[in-house]
Amino acid sequence: MESLYTAADRLERGETSSEQLVREALDRVASREEELHAFLTLLPEGSLEDAKESDKRRLGGHRRGLFDGIPWAAKDNLLTEGVRTTAASKILGDYLPPYSSTAVRRLDEQGAVLVGKTNLDEFAMGSSTEYSAYGPSRNPVDPSRVPGGSSGGSAVAVAAGMCHFALGSETGGSVRQPAAFCGVVGVKPSYGRVSRYGLIAFASSLDQIGTLTRDVRDAAAVLGAIAGGDPMDQTSAASPVPDYLAAVAEGGRELSFGVPPEYMREGVAPDVRAEVERVAAALERQGMRRREVTLPHTEYALDAYYIIAPAEASSNLSRFDGMRYGPRAEGQDLVESYHRSRGQGFGPEVKRRILLGTYVLSAGYYDTYYLQAQRLRTLLRQEFLRAFEQVDVLLTPTTPTTAFRLGEHTQDPLAMYMADALTIPANLAGLPAISVPGRPIGGLPVGLQVMAPPLREDLMFAAAATVEEVAAR
Amino acid sequence: MSDFATVIGLEVHIELQTASKMFCSCPNHFGDPPNTNICPVCLGLPGALPRPNAAGVDAAIRMALALGCKVADRSKFDRKNYFYPDLPKGYQISQLDEPIGSDGLVEVPGGGSVRIVRVQLEEDAGKLQHEAQGAVVDFNRAGVPLLEIVSAPDLRSPQEARAYWEEIRRIALALGISDARMEEGSVRADANISIRPVGSEELNPRVEIKNMNSFRFLERALVYEAGRQAEIYRQGGRVGQETRGWDDPRGVTFSQRSKEEAEDYRYFPEPDLLPFAIDRQHVEELRSSLPELPSGRRRRLLWLGLPEEQVRLIAESRGRTSFFDAAMTAGGEATELGKWICGDLGRLENDGRFDFEEPAFAPEELAALLKSLAEGDLTGPGAKQVIQRLAQDGGTVRAAIAELGLGKMDDLEAVRAEVRQVLEEQPKALADLRAGKQQVMGFLVGQVMRRTRGRVAPDVASRLIAEEVGQ
Numbered sequence: 001m002e003s004l005y006t007a008a009d010r011l012e013r014g015e016t017s018s019e020q021l022v023r024e025a026l027d028r029v030a031s032r033e034e035e036l037h038a039f040l041t042l043l044p045e046g047s048l049e050d051a052k053e054s055d056k057r058r059l060g061g062h063r064r065g066l067f068d069g070i071p072w073a074a075k076d077n078l079l080t081e082g083v084r085t086t087a088a089s090k091i092l093g094d095y096l097p098p099y100s101s102t103a104v105r106r107l108d109e110q111g112a113v114l115v116g117k118t119n120l121d122e123f124a125m126g127s128s129t130e131y132s133a134y135g136p137s138r139n140p141v142d143p144s145r146v147p148g149g150s151s152g153g154s155a156v157a158v159a160a161g162m163c164h165f166a167l168g169s170e171t172g173g174s175v176r177q178p179a180a181f182c183g184v185v186g187v188k189p190s191y192g193r194v195s196r197y198g199l200i201a202f203a204s205s206l207d208q209i210g211t212l213t214r215d216v217r218d219a220a221a222v223l224g225a226i227a228g229g230d231p232m233d234q235t236s237a238a239s240p241v242p243d244y245l246a247a248v249a250e251g252g253r254e255l256s257f258g259v260p261p262e263y264m265r266e267g268v269a270p271d272v273r274a275e276v277e278r279v280a281a282a283l284e285r286q287g288m289r290r291r292e293v294t295l296p297h298t299e300y301a302l303d304a305y306y307i308i309a310p311a312e313a314s315s316n317l318s319r320f321d322g323m324r325y326g327p328r329a330e331g332q333d334l335v336e337s338y339h340r341s342r343g344q345g346f347g348p349e350v351k352r353r354i355l356l357g358t359y360v361l362s363a364g365y366y367d368t369y370y371l372q373a374q375r376l377r378t379l380l381r382q383e384f385l386r387a388f389e390q391v392d393v394l395l396t397p398t399t400p401t402t403a404f405r406l407g408e409h410t411q412d413p414l415a416m417y418m419a420d421a422l423t424i425p426a427n428l429a430g431l432p433a434i435s436v437p438g439r440p441i442g443g444l445p446v447g448l449q450v451m452a453p454p455l456r457e458d459l460m461f462a463a464a465a466t467v468e469e470v471a472a473r
Numbered sequence: 474m475s476d477f478a479t480v481i482g483l484e485v486h487i488e489l490q491t492a493s494k495m496f497c498s499c500p501n502h503f504g505d506p507p508n509t510n511i512c513p514v515c516l517g518l519p520g521a522l523p524r525p526n527a528a529g530v531d532a533a534i535r536m537a538l539a540l541g542c543k544v545a546d547r548s549k550f551d552r553k554n555y556f557y558p559d560l561p562k563g564y565q566i567s568q569l570d571e572p573i574g575s576d577g578l579v580e581v582p583g584g585g586s587v588r589i590v591r592v593q594l595e596e597d598a599g600k601l602q603h604e605a606q607g608a609v610v611d612f613n614r615a616g617v618p619l620l621e622i623v624s625a626p627d628l629r630s631p632q633e634a635r636a637y638w639e640e641i642r643r644i645a646l647a648l649g650i651s652d653a654r655m656e657e658g659s660v661r662a663d664a665n666i667s668i669r670p671v672g673s674e675e676l677n678p679r680v681e682i683k684n685m686n687s688f689r690f691l692e693r694a695l696v697y698e699a700g701r702q703a704e705i706y707r708q709g710g711r712v713g714q715e716t717r718g719w720d721d722p723r724g725v726t727f728s729q730r731s732k733e734e735a736e737d738y739r740y741f742p743e744p745d746l747l748p749f750a751i752d753r754q755h756v757e758e759l760r761s762s763l764p765e766l767p768s769g770r771r772r773r774l775l776w777l778g779l780p781e782e783q784v785r786l787i788a789e790s791r792g793r794t795s796f797f798d799a800a801m802t803a804g805g806e807a808t809e810l811g812k813w814i815c816g817d818l819g820r821l822e823n824d825g826r827f828d829f830e831e832p833a834f835a836p837e838e839l840a841a842l843l844k845s846l847a848e849g850d851l852t853g854p855g856a857k858q859v860i861q862r863l864a865q866d867g868g869t870v871r872a873a874i875a876e877l878g879l880g881k882m883d884d885l886e887a888v889r890a891e892v893r894q895v896l897e898e899q900p901k902a903l904a905d906l907r908a909g910k911q912q913v914m915g916f917l918v919g920q921v922m923r924r925t926r927g928r929v930a931p932d933v934a935s936r937l938i939a940e941e942v943g944q
Binding site: 079085087092095097098099101196197198199200201203204205231232233234235311312314315317318319320321323324325334338358361362363366370 | 513516517518519520521522523524525552554556558561562563564610737739740741744745746747
C-alpha cells in the first residue's frame with residue numbers, strides 16, 4: 001500500500017496523475033466497500049473532477065504542494081460545505097452544511113481531493129462503529145472483527161487503500177484505538193493544536209481532530225497541514241507549529257522514555273504487554289534512555305472521563321431539536337415535538353450518554369460528580385507534567401487487546417468503555433499521542449502508543465519515527 | 474396593606490449597543506428584516522463555536538464600575554441549559570459564579586441605596602412570534618450581548634422598584650453602552666417580591682414576576698402582587714415560591730411555574746470559551762474615562778440652585794446635561810439656563826423641533842441670549858422669538874436679532890409715536906382706560922408689543938401709555 005509521500009513523489013515525477021490515484025482509490029472502494037462499509041457518503045464524480053483540476057494545475061506548473069491531487073477521506077462529523085454530513089445520526093437527516101470545518105478547508109486549499117465521508121459511531125460515541133445509525137464498518141484485516149471507533153470508517157479507508165490519508169476525531173481515543181485495530185498510524189494532537197471549528201461537538205474540552213495515515217511521516221505531514229491557531233476557535237493554540245517532518249527525520253535516539261506500570265496491568269492482554277516490552281528493549285538498544293515513571297491516578301481516568309464527556313455532550317447535543325435543521329417530528333405541543341424528534345433521532349448509546357450527562361450536571365449532583373471529575377483531571381494533568389520532567393515521552397500499549405468481534409461488547413457498555421482506558425488519559429490531560437503499529441499478534445494489528453508533553457508533537461513524532469523503525473523489525 | 478412591608482429585588486436586563494453580537498461578527502442591529510443578521514454561530518449550527526466580543530466585556534466592566542461594583546480579576550462564561558425554540562444552541566452562554574462585577578451600590582432618586590449583587594454578561598435569545606400559520610422565530614436578536622444586573626432585596630415599594638429601574642436605565646444611557654429603548658425591548662426586568670409583617674426581618678417565600686418591559690407594568694404588577702400576597706396571609710394562607718406573569722389588560726398576575734416545576738439549568742463552565750483575566754490597568758483606564766453619572770449630575774445641579782423638577786429633567790438626559798454645561802461654560806447663569814432648557818427648549822424638544830443630542834445651534838448661543846436679555850438688548854418676548862428661530866434654522870443670536878429686526882427700540886420718542894398710533898386705532902380701549910378700567914392696560918401694551926414686534930419692554934410701553942392718557 002502506497003503512502004501519501006510515495007504518491008506525491010510519483011505525481012511530482014509524472015509517473016501518475018491525480019485522476020489515476022482517485023480512480024485507483026475508487027476501484028478499491030468498489031471491490032471492498034460492500035464488505036467493509038467504510039463510507040457514509042462517496043463523491044465519485046466530484047473527486048474525479050477535483051482530480052482533473054489538480055492535474056491541470058500540476059501540468060501548468062502550479063502544483064499547490066504535497067497534498068495537491070491526493071485522495072483523502074473525512075470522518076462524517078467534520079463539516080464539508082455542500083456535502084452531506086450526518087455524524088452517523090438520523091437526527092441530522094441529509095444535512096448539508098453551509099460551511100466547511102477549518103481542517104477540511106485547509107486541506108481543500110492545498111488541493112487534496114476528498115473522495116468521501118467515513119462511518120463512525122453516532123456523534124463519535126463508541127469504540128467500534130457498531131453504534132452508527134447506518135450500520136457498522138468492518139476490520140479489513142479480519143471482517144468478523146470491529147475496526148474500532150469511533151473513527152472506524154477513516155481507519156478502514158486508509159488500511160484498505162481507499163484513500164491515502166484520512167481525518168478522524170478524538171474525544172477519548174477515537175483515532176488511536178481504530179488505528180491500532182486496523183494497523184495504521186493514528187495521531188491525537190494536543191488539545192488546541194487543531195481548530196475544532198466545524199467539528200460536530202461531542203465533548204468540547206476533550207474533542208480534537210486527528211489523522212489516520214499509513215506511516216509516521218505521513219502523519220507529520222497531515223498534522224502540519226491542519227495545525228495552527230484559528231480565530232474561529234478560541235481554544236485553539238496560537239503558538240507556531242514546529243516542523244514535524246524535521247522531527248521525524250531526526251528520530252528519537254536522543255530522547256528518554258518511560259513505560260508507566262499503570263498501563264501494563266492485568267486488564268491489558270499479556271501478549272500486548274509483551275509487544276510493548278519488546279519494542280521498549282529495542283528502543284534502548286537504539287540509544288533511547290529508559291527511566292522509571294509512575295502515574296498513580298491513571299486508574300481514575302476512565303471514571304472522570306465518563307462524567308465530563310457525557311456532561312458536555314448532553315449540552316452540546318441540545319441543539320439537535322428538529323427546530324432549525326434535521327427532521328422534525330410534530331407533536332401535540334412543543335414538549336412532545338422535542339420528545340419525539342429527539343427520541344426518534346438519537347440512537348441508544350447517544351441517549352445513554354445524554355442521560356448520564358444530564359444526571360451528573362443536575363442540581364445537587366454537580367459537586368459530587370462534575371466538580372470532582374474536574375479535580376481528578378487536574379491531578380492527572382499535573383501528574384503527567386511531573387512525569388515529563390523525568391522523561392521526554394511515554395510508551396504504552398494503545399489498547400488493552402487487539403480488535404474484538406462484532407457484537408462482542410454491544411450488550412455490555414462497560415466492557416466497550418474499557419477499550420479506551422489507555423487512550424483517555426491523554427485526552428483528559430490535553431497531551432499529544434500517537435498510535436504506531438507493532439508486530440501483529442495472532443495476525444491482528446496491535447498499537448504502540450507514544451505520549452508527549454502538551455504541544456510537543458515534535459518530541460512525539462521523533463520518538464514515533466524510531467518506534468516505527470524498530471517495531472517493523 | 475399597612476400591616477405588611479414589601480421586599481423587592483430586581484433583575485434588570487439591558488441589551489448592549491455593540492457593533493457586532495457577543496459571540497460572532499453578525500451586526501447587532503434592531504429592526505432589520507427577520508433572520509438577516511445570522512450566521513452558523515448565532516444560529517447554533519453544528520460545529521460552530523463562539524468567540525467573545527471584547528467590546529461587550531468592556532461595556533460590562535464600565536457598568537460594573539458605574540454601579541460601584543468590584544470588578545473581578547478573573548471571570549468566565551457558563552452554560553445555562555434549557556430547551557426553547559428561540560434558544561438556538563439549547564443553552565444560553567451566561568455567567569454563574571464568576572460574574573464580571575459584584576457588590577455594588579446605587580442611590581435611588583427619592584429612595585434609599587440599593588445593593589447590587591452582580592453584573593453579568595450573557596447573550597440574548599431570538600424572538601418568538603406567533604403568527605397565523607404558527608410560531609416563527611427571528612434570530613437577529615440571538616447572541617446580542619445582554620447585561621444582567623441583579624439587586625439585593627433592598628427595594629421597599631413598587632415605586633422605589635420603578636425608580637431603581639429607571640436609574641439603572643439612565644446610568645446605561647449615560648455610559649452610552651445601550652440605546653435602552655423600552656419599546657424595542659432593549660431593557661427588561663424580572664422582579665422578586667415577598668411581603669412580611671412590618672418590623673419582621675424574616676424573608677418569606679418570594680414570587681418572581683418575569684419579563685416586564687415597561688416601568689408602568691412593573692409598578693402595577695408589584696402593587697397588585699403585594700396586595701394579592703397580603704390577602705393570602707390575611708386569610709391565613711401561605712404564599713408558595715413560584716414564577717408569575719403579568720397580564721396588563723386584566724391587571725393581574727397569573728401563575729406560570731411553581732417551585733416544584735422550576736427548571737434545573739444544569740449550569741457548567743462553557744468549555745468552548747477560555748476563562749479570562751481582567752487586567753487591572755485596563756479597568757483603571759475604563760474607570761478614569763467614565764462620564765459623569767446621573768447621580769453626580771443631580772448633585773451638581775442642585776448645588777447650582779436649580780429646583781428639583783428641573784434637576785430631574787436635565788440630569789436624566791445626557792444631551793440636556795451637556796447642553797447645560799456648555800452654555801454655563803460660555804457664561805450663562807445656571808438658574809436662568811435651567812428655566813430656558815426646561816421651558817422653551819424643553820417644549821420644542823417635546824414637539825420634536827429640537828434635539829439636545831444634536832442641537833441646531835451651539836449651546837454658547839443660549840448664553841449669548843441671556844446676556845442680551847440681561848443687558849437690555851432684547852426683550853423677553855423677543856428672546857422667545859430668537860429661540861424659535863435658532864431652533865429652526867440654527868445660527869447666532871446676533872444674526873437672529875438682526876434678521877428678525879428685534880433690536881430693542883431705545884429711542885423713547887419713536888416708541889411714544891408707536892404708542893400714540895395704537896391709542897388712535899383703539900378708541901374704545903382708550904375710552905375704557907380713561908374711565909378707569911385698568912384691565913385694558915394689558916391689552917394695549919400687547920398691541921404696542923405687536924406693532925413693535927416685541928422690541929419694547931412691556932414696562933416701558935405701559936409707562937408711556939399712562940403718560941399719554943395723562944394718568
